[in-house]
Amino acid sequence: MADCRRLVTEEICRLFDHRSEHRDVLYRLILEYPLREGKALRPTLAIATCRALGGDVEAVLPTAATLELYHNAFLVHDDVEDDSMMRRGRPTLHVEHGVPIAVNVGDAMFCLSLKPLLDNVEVVGLGPALRILETVAHMTRESVEGQAIELDWIRNNRWELEDSDYVDMVVQKTGWYSFIVPMQVGAIAAGASQEQVNELVAFGRELSVAFQITDDLLNVRADPQEYGKEIGGDLWEGKRTLILLHAVRTTSASDREQAIEILARPRPPSDRVAQVQDLLDHLVTVEELTPAGRGELEGAVWGGSTTVKTLADVQWLFDLLGRQGSIDYAAGAARRYADAAATRLDGLRWLLASPHRAVLEGLVRYVHERNR
């Protein structure tokens, strides 16, 4: 994975860094997240699949770099949407440069992805280049639909959701662009048949769900009282995870009501508004304002809601997960999806036994090891 990351980072720099004319106002910012060294999961999947089919790394590299760029574009905009403060150990782009610049940098990353995919005609030939373009067009549709569904759940505080709703959303939002399409474009670049490309859907689907549940579990492994917002961010955000859906579904009616009420509360917003709150607490004593006046003021500060989630709220949710056995439940589900993925991968005999195929097997194993 480290090799793939290095290759892809070099390719992204090659694609964009030479445009020195506007380097400081745009291209340096485009390279900001990619240079913060993520896991490079998508390029790794693309390169491993291509090579396990006997293809050259050069054939897939521009496409792999493009997928990494799409991924980072989604991250830039996700950070704006969630008002996240940190990304890969540094302040997020909109925190450093403001929302306008961050939105435009994300747009630029989406828009600039088209060119390398068109240049692919020179790299893999016309037919495969068009198949890759069609595959990416489909991928982006799935991603934005999945994101829209999740945002809709949050906005309307929807919790009457089945596990299958969660699974469908995860496959749309991250399955296609993080797992299925990276493998598909690797296969296309290696000259795979359309049947082989189609067979990767089922494997990628199972693997993506196994991964997402594992990710969700890592997020609630530790007690929020001990770690504050670093751990348990999903509870602060009210994210619909398989874990939380299970807890809400299986608990008593009164606990369910309380859980949904807590989850509807916004999390404490970003530093600036928190700072206002601190100042209000500091400068305006309770005696100087009537309770109604203070409530009105706080309501305005918090955007119409007078209550935000507190650490006690999040601790209560965390304890609920424990009481309902939701963490064990989700770990079991992750194992089952990983098993299903392993079975699917076994069926893909045309991915030749090699260190490249072993990368895919290693991802399945990772889920099992994390969820023992």
Next chain:
Amino acid sequence: MADCRRLVTEEICRLFDHRSEHRDVLYRLILEYPLREGKALRPTLAIATCRALGGDVEAVLPTAATLELYHNAFLVHDDVEDDSMMRRGRPTLHVEHGVPIAVNVGDAMFCLSLKPLLDNVEVVGLGPALRILETVAHMTRESVEGQAIELDWIRNNRWELEDSDYVDMVVQKTGWYSFIVPMQVGAIAAGASQEQVNELVAFGRELSVAFQITDDLLNVRADPQEYGKEIGGDLWEGKRTLILLHAVRTTSASDREQAIEILARPRPPSDRVAQVQDLLDHLVTVEELTPAGRGELEGAVWGGSTTVKTLADVQWLFDLLGRQGSIDYAAGAARRYADAAATRLDGLRWLLASPHRAVLEGLVRYVHERNR
């Protein structure tokens, strides 16, 4: 133009409205701005150019609809970036649905533009479809670079700018995607030669600058005292227009200093924060806080800046434009660009005399009539 708007709106609906599964969470929102009936300038240019070359409207319609979708995607994100409240007489998307959903809807519009451009292979054949894709890829690069330059000027309060800086930025930010590329894709869809397609650049460049200066002039035609923020929005935003650049460049050193200081102040932010300010004024009397304490509190509310632009500030800027003759100066420049555009259009003899060519001639005339 009304006919083009109707055709393109129908085409956009055809492309997206049938996806009923996610209609409520995504596709209804994608159609929101396009259905608010803009001018349909870009589709009109694409269709007029195509038909003036003897092409069919069907050949260019999917591409024209895609350009309109790109345009509306930029509008959705621009509204987030500028925190604009209204768009075409109704609240902006992020005001109605929140920033997260608005950012995702804009992303969806960008991402979903790829598919109709790939389907163009069926409509215009492989060669022209690929040329259109290359043209659009280039267009989006110019747009995001232009936007990045303008955001950089605002962020760093840069005013030591020449008219040529303004012209270059305008051509990049709006010239390519609003004028040059719509005509280019119309020409490609009609089977024009690459030489003909290239000749459209110079005409579109002159026309776009003439249009943008005219737009900027309309924005400062009326006295801000009379119209509040509806008119003079560019002054509130501190937008680098040819008009304002002239005024800042030609005035006395002390007025220049004052102008730049005013322009560096943020405009009063959106309703929610203004509401906090009102409440602070209402609930916290001056006696209850020391001046330092109040300044600290306001600074936090306004994001670190203790001063925002006032109506008096904007009136002062408006009066400066009058004193310096900057409005006449810019109107003269608009006329010169329109003249240059007319000369370029005269040279394009291969655009056949027809109602379609007359549309292009009418746009040049519009600039002259507005800036008499």
